[in-house]
Amino acid sequence: MALPSPALLRALALSAALALASGPAFASLERARAAQARGDLRTAQIELRNAVRAAPADGALRLALAQASLDLGDGDTAEKEARAALERGADPAAATALVIRAQLTLNRAREVLREFAEPAPDATGPLAGQVLAGRAQAQAMLDDRAAARRSAEAAVRAAPNLPEARLVLSGALLAAGDRARAEAEVDAALAAVPTNAAALLRKAAFAFERGENAAAAELVGQVIAAAPGNVVARAQRAEILMRMGQDEPARADVEAALRTAPGSVPANYLRALLQLRAQDWRGADESLSRLGANLPNLPDGLLVLATVKRALNQGAQALDAAQRHVARRPEDPRGARLLAGMDMEAGRFAPAAATLNTLVGRGTADAEAFDMLGRAQLALGRPREAAEAFRQADAMAPGNAALLSRLAAARLAIGDVSGMAEAANAALRAAPDGPAARLMLAMGAMNRGDLAGAEAELGRLDPAARAGEPAKLIEGTIKLVRFDTDGARAVFAELLRADPNSVPARIALARVANTLGDAAEADRLLGEALRRDPRNAEAVNRLSAVAMAGGPRAAGARAALEAAQAANPNEAPLAMAVAMLLGRLGEFDRAAALLQSEGLRAAPGQGGMAALRLSEVRAAQERWGEAEAAARSALAENPGLSLARRQLARLLARRGDVRAAEILVDEGLRQSPGDTVLQATAVGLGQQANGLEGALAAADRVAARPGAMPAAATLRGDLLFGAQRLPDALQAYAAAAQHSPSVQVAQRQATTLAALQRPEEAMAVLRDWVARHPGEAAPAHSQLGQMELQRNQPEAAIRHFRAAAEAAPNDPVVINNLAWLLQERGGEAGRAEARRFAERAFFLAPTAEIADTFGWILARSGEGARGLPLLRQAAAGAAAGNAPFAPGIAYRLAWTLDSLGQREEAARVLEPVLANAAAFPERAEAERLMSRLRGG
Structure with a gap:
C-alpha cells in the first residue's frame, strides 16, 4: 500500500503558492486545498488537474496532482504525473517516491525492482532512502522477506530521519515477529515527523x-x-x-471514505460488516458483491459471505463460501461451526461430524464446537462419541444447563445411568427450573425400572413443561410399561390431536397397537411417521422387518418404505434400507439400481457403504466380476471400512487368489491391528488355505501384532474349542488370561471347564474374576447364575442374576432372567418384584421372550386380561422365528386363555403344540391342561 506523505504535500503547496501568486492555476490550487480540507479528494483532484492545465510546466503542481491521485487509489494518473514532475524539475526524492508507490499500488513490484536499482552501499540522503524503502516494499510484496529486511535497514542507514524508511523497516520487523522493535521504529518515525x-x-x-x-x-x-x-x-x-x-x-x-473512494475495498467491507451487525442482509450482500475477487483475500471475507448468504436462504452459495473458508483456515472454529451448522440443518450429520472432528484434531475446537459435535454424533446414532464431545464442551464452559442436559441424554443412551444422573443434577443446579434435566432424570428412573421415581420427577415439572410433548411421551410410556394400554393410548392420542404432524406420537401409538396385537394399525402409524420423517430409524427398521418377514403385512410395509424413499431420494439410510430389502427379496437388479442412484452416491459418507452393499448384491447374483469391482470401489472410497476389505478378500479367495486376499487383510491389520472383523477374516483365510493348522498359524500371527489385544486373545482358544480339542483350548485360554485378562477370556475358560465336566473349577474361575474385577462382573455373574440353575440352586442363581442386573442395569436379557426366576420362586412378594424387573426389561427390549415373561407374571398375578396381549405377541413372535421356547409360550398363552374363560381358543392354541412329539419343559403341564379342556 502507498505510504502518504503530508510533509511532501505541504512543501509542494508552499512552492506552488510562491510560483503562482496569481492567475487561474492559483485559483484552482486554492479550491483544491479547500476541497482537501473538507475531505473531498475527488474535487481536489479535479481542481489540481485544472491547475496543471493552466501551468503545465510546473513540476510542483504535477507532484501535488500525483499525490492526490494516489490518495484516491488512481495509480495510473499518479505514476504519469509523478514522472512528468520529475521531467519538470520537481524534487527527485519526492517524485521518485510517488512513482514507486504508484507502481506498487498497481501491483507492479517486479517493475520497481527492475527500474530502480539498489543504490551504492555508501549512498545516503532522501533519494537513496526512498529508493531503498520502495525496493523493500516491492520485495515484501514478492514475499522475499530477507531481501526486504536488508533493503529496509539500508534505507534507515541512508536516511535516518525519513519516515518512509523507518516504516518499511517496521514492517520487516513485524513480519519477523519482532513487534517491540517494529513499534520502536514507528516511534522513531514520529519523532522525526510527528x-x-x-x-x-x-x-x-x-x-x-x-x-x-x-x-x-x-x-x-x-x-x-x-x-x-x-x-x-x-x-x-x-x-x-x-x-x-x-x-x-x-x-x-465509512460513508465519508466511500464518498471519496466509492471503490475502496476496506470501506465497502466495513460497510458490509456494519450492515451484517444490523441484520441488513440485503444491504450486506450488495456491499460484498462490490468487492468482487478481493473478498476471499479479506480477513473473514468468505466467513462473512457465508453468514449473509445463509441468512438470505441462499444455501448453495452459503455452503460454498463456508467450505472455502474452512479449506483456507481449517483451524478457525467459527468457520467449522458455520459449515457444520449448515450441514446439520440439511440433515448431513456425517460431514458435519467430520468437519468438527478435524477441528478437534487441530486442537482449536471451542465449547460450542464440541457441543455441535455431540449433537451431530447423537443424530448419527453414536451416543458414546456424543457423550465424550459434550463432556469436553462442559469442561470448557461449565455450568451450562442446556449442555449438561444433552450430556445427560447421551450418557443415558449408552447406559451410564449414574453418569446421566450426575449431569442432570448439575444441570438442575445451574437452572433449577430447567425441564430438560428433569426429563432426563425421569427417563433414568424409568430405565432403572423405578416407574414411581419417574412419575415423581414428572410431578416436579411446571405445568407447561408437564404438558409438553417430551413429558407426555414419558407419561404415556410409563403407562404402556405398566401395560395400561388404554391410558397410554389416551396420552399419545392427546399429543397427536395437539400436533397432527407429530412423529413421536405416531411412533408411540404404533407401540401401543403392536402391544395389543393390532399389527395393521401399527404398520399404518409407522407408514404415516415415515412419510413425515423419512429419517426416523424406528419406523424404517420396523417396517423393514415386517416387509422381510413376509405374510399379509409385508406388501403394505414395503409400499410405505418405497414411497418414502421415492419422495426422499437423498435420504441415504432410507435408500440403503430399501436396497437391502429388495436384495433380501431377490430383486437384485432393482436393489443394484438403487445402490447406484445419484441420491445415494452423492450422500456424504455413504459412497463406501453403498458400494459394499452393491458388491454383496452382485455376489448374490454370482456376477463375480461386478461384485469384485464394487468391493474395490468401496475400499477406495473408505480405506478404513473393514467390511469392504473383508468382502474383497473373500471374493479374491473365492477365485483362488488366497495370497492376494491375505495381503489385503494384512494391509488392513497393519493400520488397525485390533479390528475384530479383519482378525476373523485372516483366520478364516488361513483355515481355507490349510485347514485348522493354517487357521491356528494365522491366529498366532494376528495376535503377535502390537495393538491386537485384547480382541485377539481368544482366537486360538476358540478355534481349538470349535474343533473339540478341549484340553488344548483350555490351555490357550489360560495363556490368554495371563497376558490379556478379560471377562470374555474368563467366561471361555469356565465354559471349557464345564464341557470337560469340571464344574467346580469353572465356577471358581468366574468367582475369582468377580472378586478381582467387580466393575466388569455382570457377564460372569450371569454365567454363574446359569450354572447354579443347572445345579438346581435357584436361590444362589437369583443372587447372581441380581448382582448381574445391578452391574448391567440396561441389559434386558439379564433383567428378564432375574424376573423369570423371581416369579418362579412363587409368592406374592416374589411376583411383585419380578413384575418390576419384567416391566423394565420389556421397556428396554420388547422381544417375544421378554413379552412372555411379563405376560406370564401378569397372568399369574390375576391380571390375565392385561397379560393376554403380551402373551399373544410373544407367541406370534416365537412362532415366526421358530424359537425353541415357542411351545412353552403357547402353553402359557393357553393357560391364560383358560383362566379368562376362553377355553375353545385355549384348546386351538395347544393342539398343534401337543401334536408335535418333541419334548419341552412344560409338556406335562400342557397335557394336563388339554385333558381338562377336552374333559370340560
Whole structure:
C-alpha cells in the first residue's frame, strides 16, 4: 500500500503558492486545498488537474496532482504525473517516491525492482532512502522477506530521519515477529515527523492490537483532522469504533471514505460488516458483491459471505463460501461451526461430524464446537462419541444447563445411568427450573425400572413443561410399561390431536397397537411417521422387518418404505434400507439400481457403504466380476471400512487368489491391528488355505501384532474349542488370561471347564474374576447364575442374576432372567418384584421372550386380561422365528386363555403344540391342561 506523505504535500503547496501568486492555476490550487480540507479528494483532484492545465510546466503542481491521485487509489494518473514532475524539475526524492508507490499500488513490484536499482552501499540522503524503502516494499510484496529486511535497514542507514524508511523497516520487523522493535521504529518515525500520517496510523494499529481502543482512535483522529479525505484513516477509525460498539460513528467514517473512494475495498467491507451487525442482509450482500475477487483475500471475507448468504436462504452459495473458508483456515472454529451448522440443518450429520472432528484434531475446537459435535454424533446414532464431545464442551464452559442436559441424554443412551444422573443434577443446579434435566432424570428412573421415581420427577415439572410433548411421551410410556394400554393410548392420542404432524406420537401409538396385537394399525402409524420423517430409524427398521418377514403385512410395509424413499431420494439410510430389502427379496437388479442412484452416491459418507452393499448384491447374483469391482470401489472410497476389505478378500479367495486376499487383510491389520472383523477374516483365510493348522498359524500371527489385544486373545482358544480339542483350548485360554485378562477370556475358560465336566473349577474361575474385577462382573455373574440353575440352586442363581442386573442395569436379557426366576420362586412378594424387573426389561427390549415373561407374571398375578396381549405377541413372535421356547409360550398363552374363560381358543392354541412329539419343559403341564379342556 502507498505510504502518504503530508510533509511532501505541504512543501509542494508552499512552492506552488510562491510560483503562482496569481492567475487561474492559483485559483484552482486554492479550491483544491479547500476541497482537501473538507475531505473531498475527488474535487481536489479535479481542481489540481485544472491547475496543471493552466501551468503545465510546473513540476510542483504535477507532484501535488500525483499525490492526490494516489490518495484516491488512481495509480495510473499518479505514476504519469509523478514522472512528468520529475521531467519538470520537481524534487527527485519526492517524485521518485510517488512513482514507486504508484507502481506498487498497481501491483507492479517486479517493475520497481527492475527500474530502480539498489543504490551504492555508501549512498545516503532522501533519494537513496526512498529508493531503498520502495525496493523493500516491492520485495515484501514478492514475499522475499530477507531481501526486504536488508533493503529496509539500508534505507534507515541512508536516511535516518525519513519516515518512509523507518516504516518499511517496521514492517520487516513485524513480519519477523519482532513487534517491540517494529513499534520502536514507528516511534522513531514520529519523532522525526510527528504529523506523518502513515506513522500515526501504524502506531494506532499497535494500540488497537493491545486493546487500547481509545488511544488508537485518538491517533487516527489526528490524521483525519489534518486530512479529512484520508480513506485509509477513515476505514481504520471505523474498525476501531466498531470494536468499541460505536456503530453509528463508525458508519459515518465509512460513508465519508466511500464518498471519496466509492471503490475502496476496506470501506465497502466495513460497510458490509456494519450492515451484517444490523441484520441488513440485503444491504450486506450488495456491499460484498462490490468487492468482487478481493473478498476471499479479506480477513473473514468468505466467513462473512457465508453468514449473509445463509441468512438470505441462499444455501448453495452459503455452503460454498463456508467450505472455502474452512479449506483456507481449517483451524478457525467459527468457520467449522458455520459449515457444520449448515450441514446439520440439511440433515448431513456425517460431514458435519467430520468437519468438527478435524477441528478437534487441530486442537482449536471451542465449547460450542464440541457441543455441535455431540449433537451431530447423537443424530448419527453414536451416543458414546456424543457423550465424550459434550463432556469436553462442559469442561470448557461449565455450568451450562442446556449442555449438561444433552450430556445427560447421551450418557443415558449408552447406559451410564449414574453418569446421566450426575449431569442432570448439575444441570438442575445451574437452572433449577430447567425441564430438560428433569426429563432426563425421569427417563433414568424409568430405565432403572423405578416407574414411581419417574412419575415423581414428572410431578416436579411446571405445568407447561408437564404438558409438553417430551413429558407426555414419558407419561404415556410409563403407562404402556405398566401395560395400561388404554391410558397410554389416551396420552399419545392427546399429543397427536395437539400436533397432527407429530412423529413421536405416531411412533408411540404404533407401540401401543403392536402391544395389543393390532399389527395393521401399527404398520399404518409407522407408514404415516415415515412419510413425515423419512429419517426416523424406528419406523424404517420396523417396517423393514415386517416387509422381510413376509405374510399379509409385508406388501403394505414395503409400499410405505418405497414411497418414502421415492419422495426422499437423498435420504441415504432410507435408500440403503430399501436396497437391502429388495436384495433380501431377490430383486437384485432393482436393489443394484438403487445402490447406484445419484441420491445415494452423492450422500456424504455413504459412497463406501453403498458400494459394499452393491458388491454383496452382485455376489448374490454370482456376477463375480461386478461384485469384485464394487468391493474395490468401496475400499477406495473408505480405506478404513473393514467390511469392504473383508468382502474383497473373500471374493479374491473365492477365485483362488488366497495370497492376494491375505495381503489385503494384512494391509488392513497393519493400520488397525485390533479390528475384530479383519482378525476373523485372516483366520478364516488361513483355515481355507490349510485347514485348522493354517487357521491356528494365522491366529498366532494376528495376535503377535502390537495393538491386537485384547480382541485377539481368544482366537486360538476358540478355534481349538470349535474343533473339540478341549484340553488344548483350555490351555490357550489360560495363556490368554495371563497376558490379556478379560471377562470374555474368563467366561471361555469356565465354559471349557464345564464341557470337560469340571464344574467346580469353572465356577471358581468366574468367582475369582468377580472378586478381582467387580466393575466388569455382570457377564460372569450371569454365567454363574446359569450354572447354579443347572445345579438346581435357584436361590444362589437369583443372587447372581441380581448382582448381574445391578452391574448391567440396561441389559434386558439379564433383567428378564432375574424376573423369570423371581416369579418362579412363587409368592406374592416374589411376583411383585419380578413384575418390576419384567416391566423394565420389556421397556428396554420388547422381544417375544421378554413379552412372555411379563405376560406370564401378569397372568399369574390375576391380571390375565392385561397379560393376554403380551402373551399373544410373544407367541406370534416365537412362532415366526421358530424359537425353541415357542411351545412353552403357547402353553402359557393357553393357560391364560383358560383362566379368562376362553377355553375353545385355549384348546386351538395347544393342539398343534401337543401334536408335535418333541419334548419341552412344560409338556406335562400342557397335557394336563388339554385333558381338562377336552374333559370340560
